[in-house]
Amino acid sequence: MSTKRIHLLGFVQHGVNSHATGMWRHPKDKVGWNFARPAYWQHMAQTMERGLFDAMFIADELAPYTTHQNSSDATVKYAVQCPTHEPSTIVPIITTATKHLGVGVTLSTAFEHPYSMCRRLSSLDHLSDGRIAWNIVSSYSKSEWEAYGRDMAMREDRYARLEEYMEVCYKLWDSWEPDAIVADKETGIYADPAKVHVVHHDGQYYSCHARHFCAPSPQGRPVLWQAGSSDRGRDFAAQHAEAIFAVHPNVERMRQYADDLHDRLAKRGREPGSVKLIYGLQTVVAETRAEAQAKYERIKALIPPEGALAWISGHFGLDFSTYDPDEYVQNIEVPGIQGLFESIIYAKGGAPVTVREAATIYAQGMGMPVLVGTPADIADQMERFADEGGADGFMLIATYTPGCFEEFVDLVVPELQRRGRYRTQYSGTTLRDHLLEY
Template identity: 80%
Template structure:
């Protein structure tokens, strides 16, 4: 394989709009947010500029609508140990991020559970306009009991959730596509701004949603946001294969990655008549880089030392909808069934290559980065691992999970990015003007 034919990696910075992201306890790390405040624009502007300097596709903002309350029937441990808490609303920082950059996109996680498609489309179209076409929507439907409790609603049955989600997307497409080409006339002499004949009234009456109105936003630069999904169950993979332009998945081994890529491409071509490889597969990866392997290993141990065991257990309980405090620490997770996100639970089950994993071990593995593989070493070591996951695992790119910020991204950009570029594995400039153009670039 020549440098010219090598697949370029798509890079995304995986964070939350909060004091702590996906490595529990990082707020107490000596190098976390030194002289930065996550609640201020300057922090996000710096993070954005750092990622753009590294030619990342986007900053990807995960979200949870309320503190998890599964552990001991309470959110006390979540609050006590700052387990993704406090967390601010994700879409509020999109204009700050895109206003500080020219090319970097933003993937924003927004739940369909408590918001009507009409307002969702309006918000996303507005953000796409403000960003000049650099917004993606990570489509989620709220899996956590705490979210439904916070909104005062009874949690919907999991079996019908995708049927509801399908109708949600059907209505979103109708709204985004309702302005025809040439609808805007903007004739100052006559005073006519738009032709109502070319702006459809969307009349929808379905099983779950009703709408009778025009989309309140003119077509945005991308028409609709880039659609992102993290489908892991059978239904989730089908939904992702049908709708998504990029899919985020967590797999701890290259064998699991390869199997997932094969399965998704089969669904794409066999069920939905989409070309294999037409949807980008982005795998979770955590990196710890240094000038030497020994220094990197020391960094890794300092990160692990920040994880609070009870906070780790509380996060795992919240994510999987099962109170793990009721199990013995040495209980084997492979013998436990969870009602929550099975695909992510598999990342724990296979964390040791299929060998038994105890509840205590699982909590610490998950709290470090959702069971993602961890690349530890020099820039060359990490580039080797990235190439392996791309060539053998089918990865098109990586969701780089934050540890201490902004330092972990600064170090990746300063050390790993030049090595990837030297190997012909990362772009040297942005080719497109929108997120879709850059993300779908080979």
Template identity: 50%
Template sequence: MAGRRMAFSAILLNSIAPIPDGMWRHPRAANGYDFATPEYWEDIARTLERGGFDAVFLADLLHPHEVYAGSHEPTLRFGAQCPIHDPLMLVPIIARATRHLGIGVTVSTSAEYPYQLARRLSTLDHLTGGRVGWNVITSFNEGSFRALGIDQPPRDERYARADEFLDLCYQLWDSWQPDAIVEDRESGVYANPAKVSRVEHEGRYFRCDALFPVKPSPQRRPVIFQAGSSPEGREFAARHGEIIFAIQQWTPEMRAFDDDLRGRIAAAGRDPQAVKLIYQLQVVTGETEEAARAKLAELQSLVRVEGALTLLSGIVGYDFSRHAPGDPLTDVSATGVRAGLESILAASSRRDGGFTIADAARLYGLSSGSPLVVGSPSQVADQLEEFADEGGADGFNLLATDMPGSYRDFVDLVVPELRRRGRVRAHYAGSTLRENLAQEVAAFAG
């Protein structure tokens, strides 16, 4: 049997803890580091590169959650993704600590202008040797728009603006021809003006008349990450995404999502096989299944129902404080990330008996609705192979529990087993993030 190499990324926030609730209280959390220091990120980056990861995925939230109980107080009290710092500043720190690890950073098209962001991302691509990715979001958090002093547009308008934003960025990045820089010391000519085009753009949302000031970076364009789950988001991802992130509970759901997205990608005139579909999941592993189950029990004990509901309310855009914890979970009107609620509803449908708001909180508070894979290294590897071979997953976006211990567990325990099966690279073949993602996948005998 032949199998493809799996791509791996690690999803992180520049915050007090990873995305799950309460993990900052874990006995081995931070391991003596403070997330606001370079040493914290250097340590994590080196661990991920040691494990052959393709990239670190730096998620972001422009403004703290304040949907639950209509207040920011629960967010501060529980440390619910707050404090949260700017992820863009981490790129040079991670790059200096590694040689190959890609760095995908989240930046909202609702909070930036194309010219400025294109310039920053090109500069970072130079400084990292071509390892930058851009996770394109349009922002869903109402507080973010209030903080920026602008009205929150409807979802379809946010995506229309994002389309134009990217189109303008593409024009800027492509405005220098590959041979524009001459560097002829004898003649004194540095660049051939005929090989550099001025960008003149007049659109619905943006106007730009500019000479792009950054020479072509190693990748020219950053690798485009996308994680849209709504119909508008999926269409946007099909038009632009090179790596598309998703949360689907198990193999049949992954296969259905794979078929849907690759069909949309083909309809957009792109090669469906040139795009990687990466599914978020959480792994709790130990030397044995019993050890992994013991770790899981400890992690679950750290999740607080109200803290988790603060997160869930903020992500989904629905105030769950309207309900008692013992009330049954039902579908609600979600103004935020619809996938957050759908993942919980999908998980609840697999359980016998009632599923309450408190049950949803405990589930979301640990795994954010992602599939939770628990077991020994071989058991974890078996499940990942099923997701890849039967679900169509090109790889996985690993959601941490405690930091940095959970990534060390995965790299030290699971990665050797995956390498034994030929599923994880032993070394990096390319010099840029895009080259490593396109690396030919090894076949293995099994």
């Protein structure tokens, strides 16, 4: 019986603070580094490549959260994913500093036409020599819609739009035939127009009449990534994604999710193993358990309570400052990201979770499991999540940077390799190669 090997990705944002609120205050955060300068991202990328990660995964938010007290004041005040720069701008910086590391970039379909989205992603795939993934999102928070001066679309309408959006993207990416480029200097013919097809699309939401402006990139299409959590979202992910990111607080919830997604994938005739399930994970590692626990307590102590409320309010579309801090979140229905809210509901194994607790848990790492201990302790739990929870790999959420990734690469990666759970070298050239390697 073969030992299941694990995929690893680093989960960050192009900002001063990623997904662990308050980390900009940590004494080890960005010491000697400026997140707005290339050197920081080059070092982070090279650290992940040294650890043989599949990719750096860049999350995004299009505007400061405004749900908390109908204002973005707390978001700005406590650096709750703010300031955040546009994610695709750092892709060439990352890929020119590395040879193998992929980059997953989160780009919203809500305010950009499929034509320009395809052109940008094809360009990035060319520049990276085939190491790009697109995390497909449709914008969930009211602040994003307010920033663009638009009324927020209903959830089901957004998915209908998203389906058509992808239809247009596929038509554009597939419009160049493999032998369309002739490049005959004698005749002056570069490409055969008969083999570069004009896309004609007139749908309910989108219209496009043009040839794709980019020749086929190394991967043809970027690796398609999704984080489908709701029932409709899981269907979308099962139809389109090559890798799926999910957050579940324990192995039982992971297993339920894996079984459900495998059923949905099988119904669509997709091959087993062709779609990777990547679960969110936060780690705090040290040589001893006592040292790791002390590091973890320091991280928790830096979370600002009002900033935590601002984030949970922005993500889930409710102003949690209007609720009693001791009210149970199990009694609250949210319009925002359903699957992530379930990670909060089950954060204590099904026991009631108060609003106060929920905000702190979420601000620490989006409700992901937190593994605190020695390299062996953490590897033990990762193996369990893989074998019993159905994880194909893990999205490692940042705490203080770049130190959290340096520590993981130096301490945990060698332990996983000793156990035969992790690659010892890259074997392919594209990001899709690495994902499908095992």
